[in-house]
Amino acid sequence: MNAERQSWKEVRDRIRDQILDRTYAPGDKLPRDADIAEQFGCARTTVQRAMQDLSDTGLIERKRKGGTHVRTDPVSRATLDIPITRLEVEKSGATYGYQLIDRRKLPMPRDIAAKLEQVEPIPMLRVQALHLADHNPHIFEDRWVSLETAPEILDVDLTRYSANEWLVRNKPYTRFDLRIYAISADEKIAKMLATEPGSALLVIDRTTWIGTATITSVRSFTVPGYQLLASN
Known part of the structure; x- marks a missing residue:
């Protein structure tokens, strides 16, 4: 090799x-x-x-x-390799596509501040983007990025390079929270994913830190039928 x-x-x-x-x-x-x-x-x-x-x-x-x-007594610990969505799509044999929906610096809302263990809301970069597979919606992500931990992202051309891929390659984490749950698509999400309102969707809600400093928090809405594979 x-x-x-x-x-x-x-x-x-x-x-x-x-x-x-x-x-x-x-x-x-x-x-x-x-x-x-x-x-x-x-x-x-x-x-x-x-x-x-x-x-x-x-x-x-x-x-x-x-x-x-x-080790004679291996310790089982939770680990997570965050996937690069582009590679995930290409590995399935589909053609990857990407659309930046919105990118702006905003004060984080209080519910996000609570999730990120912030006492007071601070400005962050909110990035909303759509990942495509064979020109069809695959994952819509709504992401908040810390400008204290990852200020370099302001210089990244997010119209061409996804925040998902840039963060995975440039900002390794030391701690994460992961929640996976199902929702019924509201009209906004249904339109974004080209599905019907009320469709059952899998949501992957993930937050990463380096030490006590937040890197990013992202909520990924997946199309109906999306499958998540975990292995070790």
Whole structure:
């Protein structure tokens, strides 16, 4: 595999597969990061990032001077790889499209402030956008972005590059809240998603932080029949 193309997530998954298939059993010591990097043909920093994620999810334990071991009592922790909608659509075999509906700096409403654990409302960037699959509505997202945590987004051309993709690639999070629920489409959402009012829609409501600072809060309304796949 080309070292320049191999991501830390791919390296993480390969190491995790070796643990799950008992190449490395509970309690076993893993090779040094440098040896894994040579084995996989990637940078050592890529291995270190992969190992950190495996440690964060409770599968391995790393100790200074003690090396890295597979945990004998793995800890199950919630993790979330936020999907890039463009890649999600393209992976399904459909042609991706994107429309910026609205972009403006606004004081956040009090319900958003409460969700983001803000005592007082502060100005944020509100971005509303429609993701398309084969020219048909796929996901409508209503997003609030912190201008304290992500001020660079003001310089991003959001008519061409979605806030979803930019944030995933540029603003890693340390904490998240995720809510998934169903609603009946009102007239506005039904029109946006080209469906009938009252249609059952899946809503994905997600907020991310870095430390105690909010990065973004987004409510994604999906078309009828949308399927969410989670795996580990």
